[in-house]
Amino acid sequence: MASERPAHAYLPFFVAALAAAGSLACASPALAGPEVLREGLFGARPSPGRSTSPPVARYVSQDGDGFVLDRSQPRAFLKFDDSPEVWALHPQPAPRGDVIYKNDLGEPMLRATRLGGLTIFTPERPGGSPAALSGGGPTLRLPSMGPQALLERLAQASAKATRAARRLIPFEADASPASSAVVADAAMVAAEAVVRMSRRPDARGLLAKLSKVKLVEGRKPSAVLHGSEMRITVAPAEGLAGRPSSDKIMMAAGSR
Structure with missing residues (x-):
C-alpha cells in the first residue's frame, strides 16, 4: 500500500475508470531577462505617458472571451474562463x-x-481581438497534491476522456511526491485534449488510435x-510550465 512506502519512494498509480465505463453505458524557459522585459513594459516606474498593467488581472476580448493573465511569476500564464487549462506562455520581443x-x-x-494594450489570438480569431481590463484575477499556480487527491484527479481525467471518446480510456501515472x-x-x-479531438469532424479516426494515457516524469515536457x-x-521543477499543452497533445495524436 502507498502508506507503507517512504516519502521519497516512487508512487505508481493506475486508474481503470470502471465508474467512467458505467457512466458511459448510461449516457451517450522564458526568453533571457523576463524581468527586464516586464520592468520595461509593465514596471512600477513607467516613463511619462506610459500606462501600467496589473501583474495578475482578468480581461475580456472584443468578442466576449474572458481570460486571466498572470505575469507575476517568472513565466506568464493564461487561463480562459470557459476552460480548465492553464497555458504557459513564452514571451518574445516584437x-x-x-x-x-x-x-x-x-x-x-x-x-x-508597451502601453499596456492586449490582443488575444484564438482559433476563431487568428488575426487577433483586442482585450480590455475588467478587474482582478487569481494567481495561476499548482495546488498541493497528495496521493489520494492524485488518484481522484486521474479518475476524473479518465472519466472525462472516456465520455468524450465513448469508450474506456484509462490513465496511468508514475508520480513522486514532488511531481x-x-x-x-x-x-x-x-483529458481536455481528448474532448477537443472528439469535436472534430475526423474524431472517430483520431480517437480510434488512442487506447491509454501514460504520464511519467522527465527532464522536459513532451507528448x-x-x-x-x-x-x-x-x-x-517547471511547475505549470512543466507539462505539454492540449495543443501539443493533439498534435502528437495527429489532429493538428
Whole structure:
C-alpha cells in the first residue's frame, strides 16, 4: 500500500475508470531577462505617458472571451474562463517594443503593447481581438497534491476522456511526491485534449488510435504517441510550465 512506502519512494498509480465505463453505458524557459522585459513594459516606474498593467488581472476580448493573465511569476500564464487549462506562455520581443506571448508550439496567443494594450489570438480569431481590463484575477499556480487527491484527479481525467471518446480510456501515472501536482494537472489537460479531438469532424479516426494515457516524469515536457498509448512527460521543477499543452497533445495524436 502507498502508506507503507517512504516519502521519497516512487508512487505508481493506475486508474481503470470502471465508474467512467458505467457512466458511459448510461449516457451517450522564458526568453533571457523576463524581468527586464516586464520592468520595461509593465514596471512600477513607467516613463511619462506610459500606462501600467496589473501583474495578475482578468480581461475580456472584443468578442466576449474572458481570460486571466498572470505575469507575476517568472513565466506568464493564461487561463480562459470557459476552460480548465492553464497555458504557459513564452514571451518574445516584437516591433515597437511590444511582446508576443507564444504557446509551446510557438504559436502566438497574446500580444502586449508597451502601453499596456492586449490582443488575444484564438482559433476563431487568428488575426487577433483586442482585450480590455475588467478587474482582478487569481494567481495561476499548482495546488498541493497528495496521493489520494492524485488518484481522484486521474479518475476524473479518465472519466472525462472516456465520455468524450465513448469508450474506456484509462490513465496511468508514475508520480513522486514532488511531481504529483503537475502530473494531476497534465492528466486534466490530456483529458481536455481528448474532448477537443472528439469535436472534430475526423474524431472517430483520431480517437480510434488512442487506447491509454501514460504520464511519467522527465527532464522536459513532451507528448508522444507510442502505438495506441499517449505518453506524456512532465518536468516537475517547471511547475505549470512543466507539462505539454492540449495543443501539443493533439498534435502528437495527429489532429493538428
